[in-house]
Amino acid sequence: MCRSKRSALSWCSASRRQYNRKALSPRLLSYILRHRRVYLFGFLLGIAASALLMLDPIVLRLAVDGIGRGVSSRLLLTYGAFLVGIHFVVWILRYFWRLLILGVSRQIEYEIRNDYFAHLQRMHLAYFQHTRTGDLMTRAVSDLNTVQRFAGPGVMHFFSTIVSSIIAIGFMLSIDARLALFMLVTLPLVSATFIVLGPMIHRRYESVQDQFSTISAKAQENFSGIRVVKAFAQEPFEVEEFARLNREYIHRNLAVIKVDGALWPLMMFFIGLSSMVLLWQGGQAVITGRITLGQFVQFNGYLALLAWPMIALGWVVNLMQRGLASMKRLDEVFAQRPRIVDAPDARPLAAARGExxxxxxxxxxxxxxxxxxxxxxxxxxxxxxxxxxxxxxxxxxxxxxxxxxxxxxxxxxxxxxxxxxxxxxxxxxxxxxxxxxxxxxxxxxxxxxxxxxxxxxxxxxxxxxxxxxxxxxxxxxxxxxxxxxxxxxxxxxxxxxxxxxxxxxxxxxxxxxxxxxxxxxxxxxxxxxxxxxxxxxxxxxxxxxxxxxxxxxxxxxxxxxxxxxxxxxxxxxxxLLSRGGLYADLYEKQLLEEALEETNVETAT
Amino acid sequence: MSVHFQEDEILGKAYDARLMRRLLQYLRPYRPTVVVSVVLLLLAAAADLVGPYFVKVAIDRYIRNGDLAGVTRISLYYLLALVAGAAVRYGQNYITQTVGQRVMYDLRMELFAHLQRLSVAFYTRNPVGRLMTRITNDIDALYEMVTSGVVTVFGDFFMLAGIIVAMLVLNWRLALVTFVVLPALIGMTMWFQVRSRESYRAIRVRIARINAYLNENIMGMSIVQLFNRERRNFGRFDELNRDHLASHKQAIRGFALFFPSVGFISAVAIALLIWYGGGQVVQNAVTLGVLVAFIQYTERFFRPIQDLAEKYNILQSAMASSERIFGILDEPVSVQDPADPVPLERVRGEVEFRDVWFAYPAAEFAAAEYATNRSETSDSAHVEGDGVKPASRADAPRPAMVRGEPPVPEGTGEWVLKGVSFRIHPGESVAVVGHTGAGKTSIINLISRFYDPQRGQVLVDGVDIRRYPQRDLRRHVGLVLQDVFLFSGTIASNIRLGNAEISDDEVRRAAEFVNAHRFIERSPNGYASEVTERGSTLSAGQRQLIAFARAISHNPEILLVLDEATSSVDTETEILIQDALSKVLRGRTSIIIAHRLSTIQNVDRIIVMHKGRIVEEGNHRELLTRGGIYTKLYQLQYRDQELRLPKLPTPS
CATH class of the missing domain: 3.40.50.300 (P-loop containing nucleotide triphosphate hydrolases)
Structure with missing residues (x-):
C-alpha cells in the first residue's frame, strides 16, 4: 500500500501518465494468449485453492457447535486435522498457482523487453533524434514494470478475489441472507476506499515526483557547475534556491501524506466495521436463534478470508488501469515503423568496389x-x-x-x-x-x-x-x-x-x-x-x-x-585555388595570416 | 525522476550503534512530536487489540445470556474503538511522515550546504552521479527509516507484546499452546527474509545492468547500426534479460513457498486451539468466547512479525546510506576562510605570485589537469618529455626527489608549479602560454582559490589571498572558463546568476559590451529566453559570449579567462568573440590562458611557462625575436591552428 515511501514508489509511481481507463491492447493480449495454457492451469489451481479455503469456516462452525454440545476430544482432533489438511493442500496449490502465474508474467516481461530492444534496433536514426532517451528508458523501466504487475499479481488476484467473493457470498447467503446483505454493504467499502483514494494519491504523487526531478536537476547542475558557482561566489544563493525547492517538495509531500495517511486506517476501519456489524447483527441473530454460535464464527471466518481480497481488489483495479495505460505507452513505441529497412527484393553485396x-x-x-x-x-x-x-x-x-x-x-x-x-x-x-x-x-x-x-x-x-x-x-x-x-x-x-x-x-x-x-x-x-x-x-x-x-x-x-x-x-x-571562390578565399585568409606573422618576425629581427 | 542505472553498492551491517546515535541527533529537534507519535502508535495498537476482546465479552456475557441490549452496547463500544483507532492511526501517520519530511529536509540541506563549502578538488575526485545518489537516494533511504523504521518498530513490538499479554491474561494455558507454532513462524519468516533479501539484491543488480545496457544502446544506436551490431547486441541483451528472468523466478519460488505457509502455520495454531481449547471449553475450563477471541488473536499474530522482519532490510539500507552521507559531511573543508579574515572592499587589482610551488592532490591530479584541458591542444606534449597521461599518472609511484627541488608533499602528485614568481600591475593584461602540463591552468586555479599552494604565496593587492574571505576575493575576481557552464533558467539569469543587485539594464549593457546583445535579442524571448540542458540551444560561440557577459556584469577588478580555441565557432561569431575579448581585457587586470592569436597580440605582456616554470616574458614581438620556447610554441599552436582565422575588422 501507499503507507510508506518505498511501497509508494513501487506502485504509486509506476506510470507517470494520467489515469485513464483504457482498453486492453491487442499486443498485450497476444502475449498473454501465447501463454494461455499456463494461465488457465494457474487459474484452475487458484480457484481450487480459494474454494478449498472456503471449507475452513465450515470446519470452524462444526467445531464450535460441537464444542457447545460437548463433543469428544477425538472429534475435535479430527476437526483440527481437517483444518490442517485443508491448509496443507492450499499451501501446495497456491505454491504452484503463484509459481505459474507470477512466473509467466515475468516471462512476458522478458519477451516484451526483448521485443522492445529488437524494435528499437530496427528504428531509424531520425527517430532517436527526436525521441528523448529518458522517455524511451522510462517506458522500458517503469511502464514495463507496471505491465508485468498487471499480467502477474493483477490478473492473479483479480480472479482469485472474484472467485473467493462469489463462493463466500454464496455460503453467507445460505446461512443467513440478512447478515450476508449487511456484509455486502460494508465489505465493498474496503475496495472503494482504494479505488477512490488511489488515483488521488497517484496524482499528488506525480506532482511530488516532478518536484523531485526539479531538485535532482538543480543538484546535478550545481555539482557540474561548481567552478562557476564558486568563482562567482554563488554558494549562498544556491543554498537558498535549493532550500526553496526542498520546501516546495515537503509541501507537496504533505499533500500526498494527507490522503495517503488515510488510506490504510480507512481500510482497516471498514474491515473492523464489518466485524462490528457482524458482532452486532450476528450476536442478535444468535440470541434470537436464527443462527448458531458456530455459524456466527463461520461468518467471522468468511469475513477474515475476504478481508485481504477486498483490499487487493481495490489495488488490483488500480493496477489494471495503470497496467493498461502503461501498455498503451509501450504500444506507442511499437507502433512506430522503422523507415529505413531492406527492400523486399534487396540485393546482397558480398564484395564492394566502393564507388x-x-x-x-x-x-x-x-x-x-x-x-x-x-x-x-x-x-x-x-x-x-x-x-x-x-x-x-x-x-x-x-x-x-x-x-x-x-x-x-x-x-x-x-x-x-x-x-x-x-x-x-x-x-x-x-x-x-x-x-x-x-x-x-x-x-x-x-x-x-x-x-x-x-x-x-x-x-x-x-x-x-x-x-x-x-x-x-x-x-x-x-x-x-x-x-x-x-x-x-x-x-x-x-x-x-x-x-x-x-x-x-x-x-x-x-x-x-x-x-x-x-x-x-x-x-x-x-x-x-x-x-x-x-x-x-x-x-x-x-x-x-x-x-x-x-x-x-x-x-x-x-x-x-x-x-x-x-x-x-x-x-x-x-x-579550387585557381578558381578563386569560397575555398580559395578561406585559404587566402590563412596564407595572409601566415604572411603577416612572418613579416612580424622579420621586422622584429 | 532521474533514473540511476548504476549497480547497487554492497550493503553493510544492519545496525551500527555509532551511526544510529548520530542519526538520532537529527530527530532531536522534533523530540516532542516523536513522543506524541509513539504514544499515538501505542494507542492505535491498543485499539486494534480490543476487537477480539469485545467479541469474547459479547459471546460470554451477552450472547450466551441472550442479552440483546448488551450486544448492541458492546457493538457500540467496538465502533467507538474503531473510529478512535482509525483517527489515531491517521494522526500518527501524518505526524510521523511530517517529521520524516522535516528530518529529510534538514539532512539534505546540511549535505548540500556542506557540499557548497567543499573545494573543487573534492568535485574532481567525486563524479556528479555519486553525489547525486547521496543527495537523492541515500536521503530517501533515511526518510524510509525514520517513517517506517524507527517509529513503527515501537508499534510492531507493542502490538506483538500486547497480543501475547492479552492471550496470557485471558488464559495462559491456551496461550502457551498457541505459542507452540511461534518458532515455526519466526523460523519461516527469517528464512524468507534472508532469501528475499538475497533475491532482491540479485534482481536489483541485474535490472541495473539491463537498464545501463539499454540506455547505452539507445544513445549509441547509430553506431550499433552502422557497425552491424544488432544481432550480437541483441544476443547480449537477451542474455542479461534472461539472467534477470532467472533471478526473478528464483525469487518467486521463495515467495510462493512463504506466503501460503503463513496460512498453514496459523491453521496449525487454530487446530491446536480447537483440539486443546475445545476440550477445555467442554470441561468448562475455558469459555467459548475466549476460544473465539484466541482464534482472532492468532490471525493477527503474523503481521507484526513480518513487519519487524522487513524493518531489517530498511535498517540495513539506511545504515549503508547514512554511512555514505556522513562520509561526505565529515569531509574536511580543505580551502577555508581564515579565523581573522582581512575584509576586501576595494581592489586595485595587483596580482603577485611569490615563489609558488604547487602540486595537485594525488588522486585527482590527472583529472584536474584534464578537465581544464579538454581539447588536447598539445597532444604531442604527452609523448614528449613533459608528457602526462591520466592513466599512468593516477597509479604512478611517488615521484623521486629531484635535485634542487623541495620534496613533494605527502599525498600529492608531482610539482605542477615550481617556484613561480611574477607580478601583474593593476590594469595590466597578461597572457599565459605554454604546453599542456606547463601549469597555465593551475595559475588560474590558485588565484580563484580552487586550490591553495603548498609553498609560497599568491597575493592580491599585497595581501596573501588566504587571508581574505573567499567570498570577498571571488567577488572581485571574474572567471571565464573554457567549458561555458550554463544553468537552466533564462539568458538574463545566466548573466546575472544569483546576484539580484545586477539590474536588467546592467545585464543588457554587459551583453551589449561583449557583442552578445544582438543574438540574444534575436532569440524568441530575448533575455527571457529559456536556456535548456546545459545550453544546447545555443551555439558554442554564443555560450562563450554569454560567459563574457556574465563575468563583465559582475564588474570584477581582476579577470581570469581560460580561452581555448573552439573548432566549431562560425566566422561571424569568432570575430565577435575576438572583439569582445579585446574589449573586456582593456583597462582591467587580466590573466588569460590564451589560445587565440589575436589575444596574445593584444595583451600587454606574455608569460611563457614550461614545465612548471616561467621561462620567458615579454610581448609578442619581443618574444618572437628571442627565438626561444615562445617561438616554438607559436609555430606549434598559433600559426596554423584553424582553417579560417578571421581577423578583427579593425586590427588594434
Missing part, C-alpha cells in the same frame, strides 16, 4: 531543406574531402551513404546501385564510419575497437590503434587493451575518444571510409601523424573526409565545398 554516386539528391528534415540537388561521383579508391560552414549539410551528405537517412529526392548509389536496393547489413558492412559525436561503449577497448568486426582479431585491433595513434596511449592504460572504458573504467579525453573511434572504423577493414570531422579534438601535430598513416589505409579504399582544417583536406583527390545544402565548388586543392 559512390549522388544523383540529384535532395534531403529535407523536419520540413527544412538540408540538401539540394547534390550530384557527386566518387570513383572507387578515391579520396574526397568536404568542407563548408557549420550546418551546411556536410554530415547529412555522408549519412546518406550508410543509409542513416534516406534521400527525399534523387538517389545515392554504391557500386552503381541505389543504396536502398542493397541489403542494409551488407551495405553497412563495407563502410567504416567515424561520426562527429564520438560514442564509445562502456566495454573494453578491444570490444570497442573491434566493434564492427565479425570476429575479434587482436592483430587487426592493435594495427588499427597504431594507425589512429592510440596505441601509445593504450600502453599506459591499467589493463592495456582490456581496459574498460566509461564510468566504471577509464575516462578517455576527447582526442583519445576520437582516435578510438577512428581505430574502430579502420579495424573493420572497410571499402569505404568516412571521417566526419573526426579529428576536431586532436591537435594539428597528432592530426598530421594520423593522416600520414591513414593515407596508406585510404590508398586502397574510397574515403570521404569532412573537416574544418585545410591541412586535413588539401591532399584529397577532390574537394567539395558545401554551403547551405548545395555543392558550391568542387575540384582539387589547386583547381
Amino acid at each position: 559512390i554516386e549522388f544523383r540529384g539528391v535532395s534531403f529535407a528534415y523536419n520540413g527544412a531543406q538540408v540538401l539540394r540537388d547534390i550530384n557527386l561521383r566518387i570513383p572507387a579508391g578515391a579520396t574526397v574531402a568536404i568542407v563548408g560552414p557549420t550546418g551546411a549539410g556536410k554530415s547529412t551528405v555522408v549519412g546518406l551513404i550508410p543509409r542513416l537517412f534516406d534521400a527525399t529526392q534523387g538517389e545515392v548509389r554504391v557500386d552503381g546501385v541505389d543504396v536502398r536496393r542493397w541489403r542494409l547489413a551488407d551495405l553497412r558492412r563495407h563502410i567504416g564510419f567515424v561520426a562527429q559525436d564520438t560514442f564509445l561503449f562502456s566495454e573494453t577497448l578491444t570490444e570497442n575497437i573491434g566493434y564492427g568486426m565479425e570476429r575479434a582479431d587482436r592483430g587487426r585491433i592493435t594495427e588499427a590503434a597504431e594507425v589512429s595513434r592510440l596505441a601509445a596511449d593504450v600502453a599506459e592504460f591499467p589493463h592495456g587493451y582490456d581496459t574498460v572504458l566509461g564510468e566504471r573504467g577509464v575516462t578517455l579525453s576527447g582526442g583519445q575518444k576520437q582516435r578510438a573511434a577512428i581505430a574502430r572504423a579502420v579495424a573493420r577493414d572497410p571499402r569505404i571510409l568516412i571521417l566526419d570531422d573526426a579529428l576536431s579534438s586532436v591537435d594539428t601535430n597528432t592530426e598530421e601523424q594520423i593522416l600520414a598513416r591513414l593515407r596508406d589505409v585510404m590508398a586502397t579504399r574510397t574515403a570521404i573526409l569532412i573537416s574544418h582544417r585545410i591541412s586535413t583536406v588539401r591532399h584529397a583527390d577532390q574537394i567539395i565545398v558545401v554551403d547551405d545544402g548545395r555543392i558550391v565548388e568542387r575540384g582539387t586543392h589547386d583547381e
Whole structure:
C-alpha cells in the first residue's frame, strides 16, 4: 500500500501518465494468449485453492457447535486435522498457482523487453533524434514494470478475489441472507476506499515526483557547475534556491501524506466495521436463534478470508488501469515503423568496389531543406574531402551513404546501385564510419575497437590503434587493451575518444571510409601523424573526409565545398585555388595570416 | 525522476550503534512530536487489540445470556474503538511522515550546504552521479527509516507484546499452546527474509545492468547500426534479460513457498486451539468466547512479525546510506576562510605570485589537469618529455626527489608549479602560454582559490589571498572558463546568476559590451529566453559570449579567462568573440590562458611557462625575436591552428 515511501514508489509511481481507463491492447493480449495454457492451469489451481479455503469456516462452525454440545476430544482432533489438511493442500496449490502465474508474467516481461530492444534496433536514426532517451528508458523501466504487475499479481488476484467473493457470498447467503446483505454493504467499502483514494494519491504523487526531478536537476547542475558557482561566489544563493525547492517538495509531500495517511486506517476501519456489524447483527441473530454460535464464527471466518481480497481488489483495479495505460505507452513505441529497412527484393553485396554516386539528391528534415540537388561521383579508391560552414549539410551528405537517412529526392548509389536496393547489413558492412559525436561503449577497448568486426582479431585491433595513434596511449592504460572504458573504467579525453573511434572504423577493414570531422579534438601535430598513416589505409579504399582544417583536406583527390545544402565548388586543392571562390578565399585568409606573422618576425629581427 | 542505472553498492551491517546515535541527533529537534507519535502508535495498537476482546465479552456475557441490549452496547463500544483507532492511526501517520519530511529536509540541506563549502578538488575526485545518489537516494533511504523504521518498530513490538499479554491474561494455558507454532513462524519468516533479501539484491543488480545496457544502446544506436551490431547486441541483451528472468523466478519460488505457509502455520495454531481449547471449553475450563477471541488473536499474530522482519532490510539500507552521507559531511573543508579574515572592499587589482610551488592532490591530479584541458591542444606534449597521461599518472609511484627541488608533499602528485614568481600591475593584461602540463591552468586555479599552494604565496593587492574571505576575493575576481557552464533558467539569469543587485539594464549593457546583445535579442524571448540542458540551444560561440557577459556584469577588478580555441565557432561569431575579448581585457587586470592569436597580440605582456616554470616574458614581438620556447610554441599552436582565422575588422 501507499503507507510508506518505498511501497509508494513501487506502485504509486509506476506510470507517470494520467489515469485513464483504457482498453486492453491487442499486443498485450497476444502475449498473454501465447501463454494461455499456463494461465488457465494457474487459474484452475487458484480457484481450487480459494474454494478449498472456503471449507475452513465450515470446519470452524462444526467445531464450535460441537464444542457447545460437548463433543469428544477425538472429534475435535479430527476437526483440527481437517483444518490442517485443508491448509496443507492450499499451501501446495497456491505454491504452484503463484509459481505459474507470477512466473509467466515475468516471462512476458522478458519477451516484451526483448521485443522492445529488437524494435528499437530496427528504428531509424531520425527517430532517436527526436525521441528523448529518458522517455524511451522510462517506458522500458517503469511502464514495463507496471505491465508485468498487471499480467502477474493483477490478473492473479483479480480472479482469485472474484472467485473467493462469489463462493463466500454464496455460503453467507445460505446461512443467513440478512447478515450476508449487511456484509455486502460494508465489505465493498474496503475496495472503494482504494479505488477512490488511489488515483488521488497517484496524482499528488506525480506532482511530488516532478518536484523531485526539479531538485535532482538543480543538484546535478550545481555539482557540474561548481567552478562557476564558486568563482562567482554563488554558494549562498544556491543554498537558498535549493532550500526553496526542498520546501516546495515537503509541501507537496504533505499533500500526498494527507490522503495517503488515510488510506490504510480507512481500510482497516471498514474491515473492523464489518466485524462490528457482524458482532452486532450476528450476536442478535444468535440470541434470537436464527443462527448458531458456530455459524456466527463461520461468518467471522468468511469475513477474515475476504478481508485481504477486498483490499487487493481495490489495488488490483488500480493496477489494471495503470497496467493498461502503461501498455498503451509501450504500444506507442511499437507502433512506430522503422523507415529505413531492406527492400523486399534487396540485393546482397558480398564484395564492394566502393564507388559512390549522388544523383540529384535532395534531403529535407523536419520540413527544412538540408540538401539540394547534390550530384557527386566518387570513383572507387578515391579520396574526397568536404568542407563548408557549420550546418551546411556536410554530415547529412555522408549519412546518406550508410543509409542513416534516406534521400527525399534523387538517389545515392554504391557500386552503381541505389543504396536502398542493397541489403542494409551488407551495405553497412563495407563502410567504416567515424561520426562527429564520438560514442564509445562502456566495454573494453578491444570490444570497442573491434566493434564492427565479425570476429575479434587482436592483430587487426592493435594495427588499427597504431594507425589512429592510440596505441601509445593504450600502453599506459591499467589493463592495456582490456581496459574498460566509461564510468566504471577509464575516462578517455576527447582526442583519445576520437582516435578510438577512428581505430574502430579502420579495424573493420572497410571499402569505404568516412571521417566526419573526426579529428576536431586532436591537435594539428597528432592530426598530421594520423593522416600520414591513414593515407596508406585510404590508398586502397574510397574515403570521404569532412573537416574544418585545410591541412586535413588539401591532399584529397577532390574537394567539395558545401554551403547551405548545395555543392558550391568542387575540384582539387589547386583547381579550387585557381578558381578563386569560397575555398580559395578561406585559404587566402590563412596564407595572409601566415604572411603577416612572418613579416612580424622579420621586422622584429 | 532521474533514473540511476548504476549497480547497487554492497550493503553493510544492519545496525551500527555509532551511526544510529548520530542519526538520532537529527530527530532531536522534533523530540516532542516523536513522543506524541509513539504514544499515538501505542494507542492505535491498543485499539486494534480490543476487537477480539469485545467479541469474547459479547459471546460470554451477552450472547450466551441472550442479552440483546448488551450486544448492541458492546457493538457500540467496538465502533467507538474503531473510529478512535482509525483517527489515531491517521494522526500518527501524518505526524510521523511530517517529521520524516522535516528530518529529510534538514539532512539534505546540511549535505548540500556542506557540499557548497567543499573545494573543487573534492568535485574532481567525486563524479556528479555519486553525489547525486547521496543527495537523492541515500536521503530517501533515511526518510524510509525514520517513517517506517524507527517509529513503527515501537508499534510492531507493542502490538506483538500486547497480543501475547492479552492471550496470557485471558488464559495462559491456551496461550502457551498457541505459542507452540511461534518458532515455526519466526523460523519461516527469517528464512524468507534472508532469501528475499538475497533475491532482491540479485534482481536489483541485474535490472541495473539491463537498464545501463539499454540506455547505452539507445544513445549509441547509430553506431550499433552502422557497425552491424544488432544481432550480437541483441544476443547480449537477451542474455542479461534472461539472467534477470532467472533471478526473478528464483525469487518467486521463495515467495510462493512463504506466503501460503503463513496460512498453514496459523491453521496449525487454530487446530491446536480447537483440539486443546475445545476440550477445555467442554470441561468448562475455558469459555467459548475466549476460544473465539484466541482464534482472532492468532490471525493477527503474523503481521507484526513480518513487519519487524522487513524493518531489517530498511535498517540495513539506511545504515549503508547514512554511512555514505556522513562520509561526505565529515569531509574536511580543505580551502577555508581564515579565523581573522582581512575584509576586501576595494581592489586595485595587483596580482603577485611569490615563489609558488604547487602540486595537485594525488588522486585527482590527472583529472584536474584534464578537465581544464579538454581539447588536447598539445597532444604531442604527452609523448614528449613533459608528457602526462591520466592513466599512468593516477597509479604512478611517488615521484623521486629531484635535485634542487623541495620534496613533494605527502599525498600529492608531482610539482605542477615550481617556484613561480611574477607580478601583474593593476590594469595590466597578461597572457599565459605554454604546453599542456606547463601549469597555465593551475595559475588560474590558485588565484580563484580552487586550490591553495603548498609553498609560497599568491597575493592580491599585497595581501596573501588566504587571508581574505573567499567570498570577498571571488567577488572581485571574474572567471571565464573554457567549458561555458550554463544553468537552466533564462539568458538574463545566466548573466546575472544569483546576484539580484545586477539590474536588467546592467545585464543588457554587459551583453551589449561583449557583442552578445544582438543574438540574444534575436532569440524568441530575448533575455527571457529559456536556456535548456546545459545550453544546447545555443551555439558554442554564443555560450562563450554569454560567459563574457556574465563575468563583465559582475564588474570584477581582476579577470581570469581560460580561452581555448573552439573548432566549431562560425566566422561571424569568432570575430565577435575576438572583439569582445579585446574589449573586456582593456583597462582591467587580466590573466588569460590564451589560445587565440589575436589575444596574445593584444595583451600587454606574455608569460611563457614550461614545465612548471616561467621561462620567458615579454610581448609578442619581443618574444618572437628571442627565438626561444615562445617561438616554438607559436609555430606549434598559433600559426596554423584553424582553417579560417578571421581577423578583427579593425586590427588594434
